[in-house]
Amino acid sequence: MNRRKTLVIAAALLAASIAPQGAAAQTADAWPSRPISLVVPYPPGGTSDVIGRYLGERLREDLGATVVVENKAGAATAIGAAHVARAAKDGYTLLLSAGTTFTTNPHMNEKLAYRLEDFEPVALVGTVPFAFVVKKDLPVRDVREFAAYAKSNPGKVNNATNGQGSMVHLLGELVAQGLGVQLNQVHYKGAAPATADMIGGFVDSNVEALTSAVPNLATGRYRALAVLSAERLPLLPDVPTFRELGYPSIVGETWYAVFAPAGTPAPVVERLNASLRKIVASQGYVEFMRKHGNEARSSTPAELLELSRQQHRSWGELISKLKLKPQ
Structure with a gap:
């Protein structure tokens, strides 16, 4: 009798251990229904x-x-x-x-x-991906010239953001720290007004998502100095990365x-x-x-x-x- 009871208990435990796995497999087989x-x-x-x-x-x-x-x-x-x-x-x-x-x-x-x-x-x-862009008449040709310009004008170079704490703001700060310069972060309520003032030349620089950067660069509304990706981008093949220019911390x-x-x-x-x-x-x-x-x-x-x-x-x-x- 004890042997039979032991076998019944063992079978019940085995069934309990298998049931969740069987249920999961059954759910996966039926999904999506x-x-x-x-x-x-x-x-x-x-x-x-x-x-x-x-x-x-x-x-x-x-x-x-x-x-x-x-x-x-x-x-x-x-x-x-x-x-x-x-x-x-x-x-x-x-x-x-x-x-x-x-x-x-x-x-x-x-x-x-x-x-x-x-x-x-x-x-x-x-x-x-993002590109670091500057207004078309800013007197710099590349990243090193931009860094030198910003260092000679501390706190006077205005960098647009999509709002305090936004990803674009953080990327702008990443650029400033990586270049060792002080940028005046100008916070806008979203990407559209920031881009508009970038095109209008009211701010000096911006970190732009390629969604808006590519068409504006193609029409010469502003210029790209570098991209923040780890590697060059197919959409901007002639624009270098910060990393290849000697700024390995500016990747984002x-x-x-x-x-x-x-x-x-x-x-x-x-x-x-x-x-x-x-x-x-x-x-x-x-x-x-x-x-x-x-x-x-x-x-x-x-x-x-x-x-x-x-x-x-x-x-x-x-x-x-x-x-x-x-x-």
Whole structure:
């Protein structure tokens, strides 16, 4: 009798240990069986929205399920991110994140309703490169001449930003520190007015995303001295990197990536990652991203997690050094 009871208990324990794995596998096999929501934490019409809709259409083709883009804008992506953090852990709600969501926001907003630990990283889908530009009549021809000019005019060289604590502001400070110069950071309420005053010659320099920089450079509205990427960019092949000019600390960009709520079954994350990497590697996607001033780039979930953690640390150090206060 005792032997029979022992066998029954052992069988029950074995079944219990297998059940979660079987359930996860069953979930992954059935996924996706209904529409997927891709949350874009920006308003409709912008670059992030356009990328989200392109990815949604390609995912529909690859996964065989409708992907609905939901725009949940506000609080520098925090509203959309918090929504996804609270969503069901089933692979049907995803976030198209900006790099700032996890790298700079936590240092600049002490009331965030999410943490990196609330998400499963899925895949990087692109990078946003930047160029350091100067007004067309600034009397400098290259980076070294700009550094000399700024040193001879301390605090008088005006550098435009998209707002205090923005990525463009931090990149502008990165340039100033890397060159060892003092720049007067002029904060605007967004990219459009900063670019307008750059074109008008009311400010001397700016760190511009290639989305707006490339067409303005092509028409001679201002000039590019260097790019902040680690390597030269296909969209600006004749513009050197700061690194190759001897300024290795001036490397910076942001990125787009897809995240799911923490606890999403690993097989679902793996399938999503495989699908996104296939899309990102396609020539159509490469050309689409360059059209919008970005570069196609993918990753494994582990690589995306490490990138998020590393940039969270590095931007946090700069924010602390600048004594920028959370809002």
